[in-house]
Amino acid sequence: MLSEFIVEGGDFTRAGSASSQIKKILKNLNVSPDVVKRVVVALYEAEVNIVAHAFKGVIYADISNSGIKLVLEDEGPGIADIKMAMTKGYSTASQTVREMGFGAGMGLPNIKDNADRFEIISNVGKGTRLTIEIDFL
Amino acid sequence: MVNGRIVCGESRREEIVEYAFASDLMSDVLTVRNGNFIMITGLANVQSVRTAEMSDVPFMLLCRNKKATEQMIEVAQENNLLIIESPYSMFRCVGILYNAGLKPLF
Numbered sequence: 001m002l003s004e005f006i007v008e009g010g011d012f013t014r015a016g017s018a019s020s021q022i023k024k025i026l027k028n029l030n031v032s033p034d035v036v037k038r039v040v041v042a043l044y045e046a047e048v049n050i051v052a053h054a055f056k057g058v059i060y061a062d063i064s065n066s067g068i069k070l071v072l073e074d075e076g077p078g079i080a081d082i083k084m085a086m087t088k089g090y091s092t093a094s095q096t097v098r099e100m101g102f103g104a105g106m107g108l109p110n111i112k113d114n115a116d117r118f119e120i121i122s123n124v125g126k127g128t129r130l131t132i133e134i135d136f137l
Numbered sequence: 138m139v140n141g142r143i144v145c146g147e148s149r150r151e152e153i154v155e156y157a158f159a160s161d162l163m164s165d166v167l168t169v170r171n172g173n174f175i176m177i178t179g180l181a182n183v184q185s186v187r188t189a190e191m192s193d194v195p196f197m198l199l200c201r202n203k204k205a206t207e208q209m210i211e212v213a214q215e216n217n218l219l220i221i222e223s224p225y226s227m228f229r230c231v232g233i234l235y236n237a238g239l240k241p242l243f
Contacts, residue, residue, distance in 0.1 A: 012183075012184065013208065015184065015187070016183075016184065016191070019187075019191060020187070023190070023191070037170075037172060037191070037192065037193055040191045041167050044187065044188075099182075100163075100182060100184045101162055101164070101178075101180045101182070101184050101185060101188065102162075102163055102164055104162050106164035106165065106167075106168060107164055110164065110167055110168050113168075
């Protein structure tokens with residue numbers, strides 16, 4: 001099952017709505033609560049990253065019997081130094097993002113911790129593509 | 138104990154909670170794997186409620202006299218989240234609840 005969600009950059013009132021919808025879908029499919037939590041925590045952090053840093057983005061969620069593959073593609077500034085971005089505590093977030101309770105450099109490392117497979121590809125000035133795979137079994 | 142007022146999720150008021158986690162940083166809350174705790178925060182925007190939703194956290198204490206916004210209450214109701222508002226500081230809330238027996242997660 002393939003679902004698609006549009007994410008608008010800067011719109012913090014709606015940040016998390018895609019993650020919320022995917023949580024409901026996974027609960028309806030009787031995926032175990034521990035796995036659902038890993039999926040939605042990783043996805044929510046990634047969704048907030050698009051809102052915080054990019055102009056806009058799309059989330060593709062591909063759910064099969066064995067797991068979920070999430071691809072998040074955004075149009076934005078990209079990440080100049082992925083190694084630094086993966087370091088806990090490193091962040092380039094604005095004051096607005098910090099006022100929302102994010103931007104402390106915890107997001108990408110936490111996404112990786114929750115994922116079974118994780119990939120990040122970025123083109124500076126163009127955007128970022130994040131792939132998160134989590135197995136159900 | 139914290140001079141609190143329940144603003145939504147009244148149906149959960151008799152439930153028992155054993156653990157608490159206090160933070161204004163939602164990314165910190167999202168690193169906690171266990172979800173069965175009360176989240177104590179001064180962050181009164183929809184992202185604190187979304188964080189509780191994603192983390193499967195059933196209870197939230199809003200301290201420092203912060204008020205839950207309409208949008209927060211709407212999302213909280215969708216997710217059966219109990220929210221209590223307290224006029225006390227986070228330090229005071231945490232001290233009172235720790236003395237009353239609520240346990241830290243780590």
